[in-house]
Amino acid sequence: MPAVTLITAVPNHVSPEEHRTIVGATPSSFSDIPPVLRHKEENVKVALEPPVEGFGEADAASGTLYVIESALTFMSSTGKGFQVLYPSITLHAVSRAEAGPSIYCQLDESVDQPNGSGEDDDDFAMRELSIIPQNANSLEPIFEALSLCASLHPDPNADDDDDMGDDNAFIDPDVNGFEPFTGTEEQELSEVGRAALDYLESIIVNPYEKQVEIGEGEDGQFADAEEPEATKSTADDKPAASS
Template identity: 30%
Template sequence: MPPTTIRTAPADDTFTSLAEHQAQTPSTFYNAKPVLHYKKNGIRAIASVDQISKLPILAPAESGDAATTVQTLDVWISSENLTLFNPTLSTGLSIPYPSISLHAIQRLPDPSATDTSSAEALIQGLYMQLDLSDPNTFSSSNDTSEDDDPTVELTLLTTPSSSETPAQAIQAMFDAVSNCSNLHPDPTFDDDEEMQDAGGDSRIVFEGSVGYEGISGLPGVQQGSGDGGLPPPFPGSGGWITAENVGEYFDEEGNWIKDGHKIMFRFTL
């Protein structure tokens, strides 16, 4: 699901506070309110001027030669998504966590400082790479240009409260994004679908078959055939082994019998 543009700021009663969530056992895990890990108004956001058109939460840049724009946003970091809202524009962006391809604490010059060359002018911000594309829409790399790149970069700057240092303030926002992102792992291809596409199935069978494809990282383990059968040398691949016919496959010592000859069968994992 791609990021969604919203026109109304989230209401406080649409969330469960983190403190309340941690203090009680939820009566149900379904249809519960998102847990609010972090909220703060008046956070500065820094973005490149050439990316303003991709972010509806940013107002058009004023005339000038500045390469970046600094605008004020309100931020909600919940277990469901990251919401950035520009109260001046009455426009926000609800961002699913899989759309945050990268986030990190960045050290950068304070945009409000008059002398950005001094060490004192360096501050910390939450740097994010956002993928604004729809994961359900396929596009060929040959059909896209640099202007169509759905990735944007955004840095958030927060002001510490009276009880915290600047480092603690940015760490709190970083931790909130990290913890909520962990609740939404990146989508991956299903192993069963990959094996079916390759003409096999997801069952694991063992060594002893020449001509069957092995499974990487599992020595001696091979992929089943697409028709649902086992590799021919495996016991029982020609039919079920039952109490009545087990003597046709194994002797009294447990050795597999193949064409009247005993074969020592070894499982390797």
């Protein structure tokens, strides 16, 4: 289905006030509530490039723009109209080019294809839509309403893009060219490396061996610790009995 769909009537919708009233009454099903009209602008001209078959210059010359939560809709004074679903709008911005102020949109014609693209990436099709209101002061309200409605319809392919991590995030150890070393110590160390290792071994002190040397006597046996001589008490040390 193309991004631009021709219609003969404005889709069903409600105003924000009507929406609040319906929600406040607790409807039996919220899914049955019509989408909200966020902005309506009369005396609007549109331009489609490339043109849409069945919608000519006379149809695009003047009409009413409806920024509805479900779709962006234009209804011409000739009775013809079209609507664009928001996922098809890949870019929208306020343009103040020499041709006149407008809302510029890029439409992705391949949005309904699997994975958001055609069978071949080279088949990507894009259409341009320019919305030109007679009142230039309406550009900002139209842009804000369009941005709000677009935020309600996120890109369905965004999750797929997030799931695609870095191609180098996972590396197969069997194909990266690294092999474990299986040689001897002499093969692994260079001449300088062996000299450095010998020097380190000569200056390293084993604390366990040092402890054994301190604890052993001359005959290789552990020396008994000398006990302090006990002080013997004598009769002379006893205090004299009082009479």
